Amino acid sequence: MTDTRVAARTGTAPRIGESARRPDGAPKTSGSFAFSSDLWHDRMLWGGTLRSPHPSARIRSIQIGAAVAVTGVHAVLLHDDVPGQKEFGLEHRDQPVLAGDIVRYEGEPVAIVAADHPEAVRMALEAIVVDYEVLAPAVDPMTVEEVEPIHPDGNLIRRIHLRHGDQDVVGDVQVEGTYEVAMQDQAFLGPESGMAVPADDGSIDLYVATQWLHSDRDQVADCLGLEPGSVRLTLAGVGGAFGAREDLSLHVHLCMLAQHTDRPVKMVYSREESFHGHVHRHPAQMWYRHHATSDGTLVRVEARLVLDGGAYASSSSAVIANATCFAAGPYRVPSADIDGAVVRTNNPPCGAMRGFGAVQTCYAHEAQMDKLAEALGMNPIELRLHNALEPGDELLTGQTITGTAPVAEVIRSCAEHPSAAAIALDPMELPGGAGRTAGPEDVVRGEAFALGFKNLLFSEGFDDSSEAACRLEGGVATITSACAEVGQGFVTVAQQITREVLGVEEVVMAPATTATVGSAGSTSASRQTWMSGGAVKEACEKVRVQLLERVAAQQGADVSDLVLVDGRIVSLAGGLDIDLAEATAEPVEADVVFRHAQTWPLDDDGQGNAHVSFAFSAHRAIVDVDTGLGLVKVVELTTSQDVGRILNPMQVVGQLEGGAAQGVGLAVMEEVLVVDGRIRNASFTDYLVPTALDMPPVEIAALIEQAEPGAPFGAKGIGEPPSISSTAAVAAAIRVATGLDLPRVPVRPTDIVFPEGEA
Amino acid sequence: MSTDPYLLRVNGTDHRVGDGRPGESLLWVLRERLGFHGSKNACEEGECGSCTVLLDGQTVCSCLVLAESATGCEITTIEGVADDEGLSDVQQAFIDTGAVQCGFCTPGLIVSIGALLDSNPDPDDLTVREAISGNLCRCTGYGRILEAVNVAAAGRRNEGSAA
Amino acid sequence: MTIATSLEDACAALAADPDSLVLAGGTDLMVEVNRGSRRIGNVVTLNRVPELGAWRRDGGQLRLGAGVTFGEISRPEIASLLPALAQAARTVGSPQIRNAATLGGNIATASPAADSLPVLVALDAVLELCSSAGRREVAVADFVTGVKQTCLLPGELIEAVRVPVLDGPQEFCKVGTRNAMVISVASLALLVDRGSRRIRVGLGSVSPRPLRATAAEEHISQRLDWDTGGHPGETAIGEFADLVAGSATPINDHRSSARYRSHAVGVLAGRALARVLEEVAAT
Known part of the structure; x- marks a missing residue:
């Protein structure tokens, strides 16, 4: 039985591809939803x-x-x-x-x-x-490997020295840069x-x-x-999670x-x-050298990455793997030497945050691509298109991309999308906002583009399976999964999947608990729609098969002639039409464990088929910069993203907008200030996250739909990419506006006003 | 040490607060003594708006109101914004536009937006952004929330013109 | 707890226990209480004292009760008389904070980053203080004696703030690294006072106490053609901005650097002056 036979039918409750409402929407708006x-x-x-x-x-x-x-x-x-x-x-x-x-x-x-x-x-x-x-305290990540270990496990948490291709390659054109990303906090509200x-x-x-x-x-x-x-x-x-x-x-x-x-x-x-x-996003110090031929073909990338893991390991080992594997961005790079280290210090522990290692390197590799474009006298979009990964290309890890990789489509659609950004006149809409610090004559506008990618699901041989159970009784489906709903909307998508497969209207989500079901894995790595969505889909399909077989046996019908549609079991040949509620007076149940394609550890050279799948995104940022005061207003963000298949358009938009907001925050204001190991701004008074007056409109230029093999309905995870290329794009736009290098995010007012340094 | 009993009028009903401790915020008393958990505790320093309630019709951060000092005031919490069992237009708009993700900021935003639309049924984008600039949302980037305000405001305009 | 319903009540309660905490809007005090850094003993609340919430115009003066909120100050009735104070009010915290926070509370907290103080010092505001022992008046510049330090005596309250209604445009600008709901990194109030032919400049977040940029005021006031409103020239504006920057005595902290703060008030000075000159020229 194929999906399309069922999907072709019309139902009233929203299914796959529709903007289903959240099942927890009413209690969350009325205040009755019980947070922890x-x-x-x-x-x-x-x-x-x-x-x-x-x-x-x-x-x-x-x-x-x-x-x-x-x-x-x-x-x-x-x-x-x-x-x-x-x-x-x-x-x-x-x-x-x-x-x-x-x-x-x-x-x-x-x-x-x-x-x-x-x-x-x-x-x-x-x-x-x-x-x-x-x-x-030992607080300098650059030297901590040389000092007395602060923990029995030593001060180096993990080093990956990735070497790919011919190590003697030298490009006609080389550009070099040193970049820094500060510590970001997830700042969930609950x-x-x-x-x-x-x-x-x-x-x-x-x-x-x-x-x-x-x-x-x-x-x-x-x-x-x-x-x-x-x-x-x-x-x-x-109340939100984002890795924390x-x-x-x-x-x-x-x-x-x-x-x-x-x-x-x-x-x-x-x-x-x-x-x-809780853990924070790793601060990073990064050195890069890009090599290209004079026609703009990337031939080699060298990088040294040092991430500050803080006092304890958390997920640092996986974060540095991502930073290293995706260090060069979604480009064809035949030769690379990437040394990635994550070290232990007496700073606050760092671990997972949306984008997980790819945020830091995206900021650096995109700055490098712009620098390279300038050195070559080439349009930065053209340079990216020229080197964009395609299916069948090799990554820095030597892994061949076997799934979808619509990188060129992502670049083109975003870059070509018309801008709706107007010139602001009201000081409230200019840099400084309510402080009324700038007039239109005090600002310069900048526009720039960035491209990013990362892996979906866990990597390096990790079997992050997800279990789900479906019980269909009296025409009502109950889904049991331990998937953590943290706001992303899994509960919505799980209901849509269930309706799609079983043709039911009512889908009950049982509480997520370890008491009734096996692990769903982590709500991270953009993995739950794929993994737990996949588990729900398979469990429902299993229920459907069992039910139809049972009905076929009871009715003496041919099972291949039966379909489930809109709460009924009907025979395609006609003659049979049974109400699903009656047919499932005796429940039908199934429990499945869903696994993604196997991956393998990286070898000593950082080579191996370590990842399952990849997702790509681009952002174009338009900013107004008050160069006198060093204040920035992000005027507009435009984005395109590789999404596989859209399961819920409204939720996709929500993820793209929300992820971009965290990217804007890292670009212009968010930093956990750590001085001698102490956090100086552990409050929402001093750790600033964007308000409604800081966030620009996010224009979605295109959602590129190419079904990803192995993913349920072909849907890729979508949560992280919006946070990856957005920071890089905003920083680049400020660079364009100011003509400054700006080798660090967040870009502080002093970085613009005193580019030579404070001293 | 406990405070003398005092009365708080919440959503039109008087509630007696016995054996309170000195210094308890209105947010704390609403949540932990009176069972109004809809107002949220995200910063307890007036920097996030999750605890927004109406005090005599004006939005305030209930975390910064000394509970006892609100005696004699009309307090409206998220639990009191809808007339009956149903949802207010702003609540429904939040659901319909995807303005709810984790939902932690949602009650505070709905109180703020309700107050805005009650005083200005047709606010422009900048007015809305300023009105909700004290309500942090970490999930949505505000896009769907602004859309929800548009939808609710349009609904009120239609209702007004139909009446 | 005493919920005072008259000024007399409040003063009596304070006289009975001068260590009582005085609670107005609560937006500063409750932060400390919630954090556990301040324990609550006796409290005298002022938000139900009608005299404190009132304001009126007396000829060339405006008398604002200490309990007037920033929300009220930013509305047109007061904004039309005190535009710079209204602009400052609009930058205080969030709408929710502005609905609760009072002018008197902002003054009494005496933070170097207080948004109202640069305007009030530029206006030469006079504070009316009262206690059960009587009343006295103090200039706002003398009231704040240091970082979060004031000359308020035990048992004493701020009753009202008196400011002149000036003839001339006004500006208030505040630098923060976010477009709303942000603590001031540097702020400046610039007021044109046609009556005394003076430009008045108050600075915030650049010294322990609110500051008047006196030398800069004198410099630019002398170079303006008060009869025609003619432009004093870019050089004079530049010198003025430099003098403003030079008058600042800021510190480095986690919000910014001393160097940036001095620079910022200089930039704000130039811009604010240009804006008011434009307005002058237009009228």
Whole structure:
């Protein structure tokens, strides 16, 4: 049975390709949707965390007597109270649940408290006396490999020295540059929060906002010394994620406090604590040399990349793999030498954020492409088109692109799209906005283009499978998946897929929990539409086959003659027309584990078929720059993206606009300021994210639809590319407007006003 | 130490707050003592707008209102913006245009936009952007939210011209 | 907690416990309370005191109750009389903040980045202070004694702010790295005072206390042709901007650098002057 036989029918509830509304839209707009910070239990206690004020120190002693004595306090727990494994981590278990004898970053958890009111928690935290021997922090990623290791696992987290093709190639034209990307915060709005509820049998339930329930579950169980089955994680409403919820934060702490007090315990981070409580985007320092022939053909790229991983590994190993593998951008490059290292420092830990390593290098390789175009006297769009990857081309890793790669289409459609940008007159719409600092005569306009790409799904041999179950009963489909809905709209797409395959109207999404289904993998790497969407699709298809076989047997019909359409089972030959609700009075169920094509680790030269699929995007930015004050207004962003197939046009637009906003933020304002290992702006007062007066309209020039083999309905993941090329495009446009090099993002006012440096 | 009991009038109903602690914000009391979880806690320093409520008809950040000091004021939270069981026009527009992603900023934005449209049913783009400049959204980049405002405003215009 | 409903109430409550926290809009104080850096003891709230929320014009003066909010200041009734203060008000926080935050609160917090202070010092605003012991008046420039330090005595409140209604255009400009809802990195108020033939300039975020750029004011005021409104020439404007920049005594912090701040007020000075001159020429 083919999909098209079913898809050809009309239904009323939106299916694939339509702008279905979110099933959680009504509760989210009415305020009744329960986020993780909204959890409540009548016996619950409040938890809190004491954090290190020092980026590097030895703990001589901790006195908790006075804290225990605070009225209302039920527990004060330390490193030694961690019942199981003392460390956790996504890839390497190198991060203490609570610091032992040493703290390695400012904000590292040292003690946890449970009390009957947050104020009592606060008083108890203040009453804990920690005697620190303060140490000089190692904070310079460029030299940290040469200093005393700050962790038993050493100061180098991972180095990939990628060598591809003939290493003796030298181009007629060479351009060189050094680039820097600052630390960005995901700045999701819903702070870390959750509630742990102990059960009588020693097991525990944890309700938490996360991106990956089963990975959390396994780490929590290890740290609690419990079997994974004794720890049940259920997704609580997630207020955004963007990578910052892939690691554990308060998970083990909550469970320890709940177990110790035998009471439900709730914890909600403050915004300041949130800045200390999750990983950030890696700051990067990058050197590049591009070689080309005089006709603009890229022949070699050399790069040295250093990413600051901060104190603990998190997902640094995978981030540096992406930075290295995609270091040259979506271009044909026959020869490359890319040395990528991610190091450990006493700075805040870094890990996943939307774009995952590709954001940093995109900013650098696109600056290089513009520089090369100038050196060649060539149009920068032409240069990109000339070198654009095509299906069948090799990547820097030696891997051949076997799927779709409409790079030229992405470039052309974006570059050729007419601009709607007007000249602003109202100071409110000029750089400086409400501050009324500039008039039209004070600004110069710049326009530039950038192209980016990254891998979809996990790479390097990782089997990030997804399990999903479908149960069709009484004409209603129930989908069970542990996929973390973090706002991206998986729940919408899962319903659309189910309707598409089963012809049903009503689709119930069961709670995402480890208690009822296997792992869906992480909500990251632009993978859930493909992986969990794929699992839902296969589970539904299996149900359809089983149901039709059952009906065929019952009715003595030929199964190949039966189709499911709009809540009925009908025979194509006519004569049979059964209501689906009746036919499924006895339920039909299926459970599948969906896997993507196998990948392999990189070899010693960074070569190998490490990735499954790739997605490409382009942005054209138009900016107004007030060169006198160094302020920038992004006037317009235009984008094209390779999306495979569009499953929900409205949600695609939402991802493209939202991702671009984070890219704009990194280009012109977002930076976690870290000085000597300390965050100087851990608040929304000083960590600035774009407001509605900062974000320009995002014009979508084209969504390139070429069905990707292996992906459900051919749909590629779409979440990350919008954040990759947007930063590079905005920075490039500021360069065009000012004529400055601007080798660092975010571009600060001082970078424009004092290009020679502050000193 | 606890405060003397005081009354808060929320969405037209008086609520008694007993054994409060000194210094509790209106946001905290709404959420944790009175069960109005719709107003959100994202920064607790007035820099995100997630906790926006109406205080005597004006938008404020409830995190920066000392709860006791709101005695005698009419407080309208997200739970009070729709007349009945249904959704307000702004809430429906958010759903229909894709303005909701994670949803954490959504209640605050709906309160802000409702207040804007009540005072100015036909705002231009810049007016809308300024009116919601105190409501951070990290998911949408504001595009669909601005579209939702357009849809809601158009709906009010049509209703007005039909009446 | 005392919810004062008259000025007398408020003063009496403060006299009874001079350590009480005074709560007006709450937008500064509650940040500290939420953060746990300030514990709440006795509180006297002022938002229900009608006298504090009122404003009126007395001839050439405007008397603004300390409880007037920035939202009210940015609306046309006050904006038409005090355009620079209204512009400054429009840059205070967000719409939600402006609905709660009061002029008196902004003054009493006395942050170097306070948005109203550059305008108020340029206007030579006079503060009316009151307590159960009586009333006194202090110039705003003398009121702020340092970073978040004032000469307010225990038990004393800001009752009102008196400013002149000047004849001439006004500008307020504020630099921040975001287009809205941002703390000032540098700000400038520039007011034309035809009556006394003076350009008045107040600066924010470039010194511990709000600053008047006196030397720059004198320099440019002498070079303007007050009778014709003629342009003083680019050189004079450049010198004026340099003098403004030179009067700043800023610091480096996480929001910007001292060098940038000085530079920025200089740029703002030149631009604001050009704008008011254009307006003068047009009238």
